[in-house]
Amino acid sequence: MVQINDNYLKLQAGYLFPEISRRVREFQKENPQADIIKMGIGDVTLPLTPTVIRAFHEGVVEMSKAETFKGYGPEQGYGFLREAIAKSEYQSRGADIHADEIFISDGSKCDTGNILEIFGPDNIIAVQDPVYPVYVDTIVMAGRTGGYQPNGHFEGLIYMPCTAENDFIPEIPKTAVDIVFLCYPNNPTGTTASKQELKKWVDYARRNNTIILFDAAYEAYIADSDIPHTIYEIDGAKEVAIEFRSLSKTAGFTGTRCAYTIIPKDLVASASDGNKKSLHSLWFRRHTTKFNGVSYPVQKAAAAIFTPEGKEEVKTSIGYYMNNAKTLRENLTELGFQVFGGKNAPYVWVNSGRGIKSWDLFDKLLNEAHVVGTPGSGFGPSGEGYFRFSSFATHENVLKSIERMKSLKW
Numbered sequence: 288m289v290q291i292n293d294n295y296l297k298l299q300a301g302y303l304f305p306e307i308s309r310r311v312r313e314f315q316k317e318n319p320q321a322d323i324i325k326m327g328i329g330d331v332t333l334p335l336t337p338t339v340i341r342a343f344h345e346g347v348v349e350m351s352k353a354e355t356f357k358g359y360g361p362e363q364g365y366g367f368l369r370e371a372i373a374k375s376e377y378q379s380r381g382a383d384i385h386a387d388e389i390f391i392s393d394g395s396k397c398d399t400g401n402i403l404e405i406f407g408p409d410n411i412i413a414v415q416d417p418v419y420p421v422y423v424d425t426i427v428m429a430g431r432t433g434g435y436q437p438n439g440h441f442e443g444l445i446y447m448p449c450t451a452e453n454d455f456i457p458e459i460p461k462t463a464v465d466i467v468f469l470c471y472p473n474n475p476t477g478t479t480a481s482k483q484e485l486k487k488w489v490d491y492a493r494r495n496n497t498i499i500l501f502d503a504a505y506e507a508y509i510a511d512s513d514i515p516h517t518i519y520e521i522d523g524a525k526e527v528a529i530e531f532r533s534l535s536k537t538a539g540f541t542g543t544r545c546a547y548t549i550i551p552k553d554l555v556a557s558a559s560d561g562n563k564k565s566l567h568s569l570w571f572r573r574h575t576t577k578f579n580g581v582s583y584p585v586q587k588a589a590a591a592i593f594t595p596e597g598k599e600e601v602k603t604s605i606g607y608y609m610n611n612a613k614t615l616r617e618n619l620t621e622l623g624f625q626v627f628g629g630k631n632a633p634y635v636w637v638n639s640g641r642g643i644k645s646w647d648l649f650d651k652l653l654n655e656a657h658v659v660g661t662p663g664s665g666f667g668p669s670g671e672g673y674f675r676f677s678s679f680a681t682h683e684n685v686l687k688s689i690e691r692m693k694s695l696k697w
């Protein structure tokens with residue numbers, strides 16, 4: 288009999304978003320008139336901007352003519368896009384990253400999961416708790432953990448609690464960890480790490496030969512000038528960090544698909560014989576073997592984001608979401624919630640301040656206000672008691688949801 292990958296059986300049945308959908312569906316069935324406002328899943332709502340659409344069209348037209356038609360492109364992405372990213376996102380911030388250290392892909396979700404392939408199976412891995420569920424699930428699928436334990440942890444994986452008590456920045460591990468996933472601005476908490484905080488992590492990684500997998504999917508939402516936009520703004524990070532960026536939340540590419548991963552050429556790790564090997568070379572081999580590139584029109588569209596007009600348009604879209612976040616922050620605070628995040632990230636992370644558990648708050652808001660958010664406990668045990676609101680909604684709906692929440696008995 289063919290054997291399956293038993294590691295998949297350890298997964299907690301993808302319980303978070305399917306469970307939210309199930310409860311919403313059930314409620315809708317019993318209350319067909321209810322106008323449900325969804326602020327749960329992290330998906331953008333504004334369309335692609337005019338400059339991006341224009342470039343996208345041009346790319347499509349080029350594909351229609353023999354003289355400009357493109358077949359397979361370079362697996363790691365077209366030079367024009369990688370050059371634009373290196374200049375606009377890194378060199379302009381004093382980070383010494385070059386086009387040949389950038390890999391274009393169809394998403395950071397895939398990249399943050401796939402990257403584990405280039406690392407040995409016995410590495411000790413640490414994740415933030417609460418955390419973007421993709422990291423944990425892909426670690427489990429790859430057989431790098433034991434089973435799920437009653438405390439909500441997978442055996443063998445290190446969980447670093449991020450709560451109000453530590454400003455949502457995990458404590459530096461007391462022991463040596465090989466691989467650390469860090470996400471800033473953070474999903475789900477919407478909080479950020481300052482330069483000093485990130486420097487502590489880079490220094491730790493340098494002392495312990497740790498690799499930091501830095502997910503900066505929400506970099507474009509940073510408004511405060513003292514928050515680093517890339518980990519490579521920190522001295523020495525090029526020797527210890529891989530950075531993931533995505534155009535999904537930056538420019539509304541969730542349905543268009545384009546992201547990029549930076550693997551500096553200085554980055555090395557040990558082979559089993561003790562020899563140091565370049566992680567860039569390994570990922571290059573992996574990427575060119577298992578991936579055949581992002582479509583040409585999409586890369587054309589992506590490059591338009593880094594033009595002056597493109598940047599202005601992206602800023603406007605992000606401004607719209609961040610105005611929602613501000614409205615949520617102010618009003619939820621008025622309602623007596625403890626409110627975090629939402630200043631440099633599209634997520635507002637709240638604690639009811641009344642000792643209500645995450646799923647109980649979910650049910651209360653769904654049943655009484657017809658508002659859907661995400662229970663914090665779904666992102667990890669340290670998320671219990673918290674709740675995530677996404678600001679990717681229309682402003683009208685944000686206002687409506689607040690009005691409804693204010694009319695509830697708390």
Ligand SMILES: *Cc1c(COP(=O)(O)O)cnc(C)c1O
Nearest residue numbers: 394395396419474504533535546
């Ligand atoms: C949305 C998101 C991504 C982006 O995923 P894509 O596959 O590029 O759409 C990556 N990391 C985090 C934490 C996210 O929330």
